[in-house]
Amino acid sequence: MGKRLRQSQQPVGIHSGNSPKKLLLFGLPFVGIGIWITLNGLKVVEVDPQSVKAPYWLLTTAGAIFGLGGLMIWNMALQQIFRLKRIAKNVTRYPRNLAMTDYDWDTNGYCPPR
Secondary structure, X not given: OOOOOOHHHXXXXXXXXXXXXXXXXXXXXXXXXXXXXXXXXXXXXXXXXXXXXXXXXXXXHHHHHHHHHHHHHHHHHHHHHHHHHHHHHHHHHOOOOHHHOOOOOOOOOOOOOO
């Protein structure tokens, strides 16, 4: 079994299987191929009409959807990057209180709206 860490040694932040760099690289083929298929559907990139077995509007739609999937992956990576930066800033602000590192808490407390 692994060594138990004291609370002050616990890793702080997002515990994801993938780093933001890996997510950005993973989304790259989706965005690239989506742009290429969309440009084929818009007839910007010349393609042999005999090799196209679908209507061009369908190629445009499929390429746009494929590219948007890659953009969603990039969005997840960017959100993770921003979160990790906020956590690093909060670790320096509250070095002895790990509970304050995950979110920008209001240290003055809670006041219900009137």
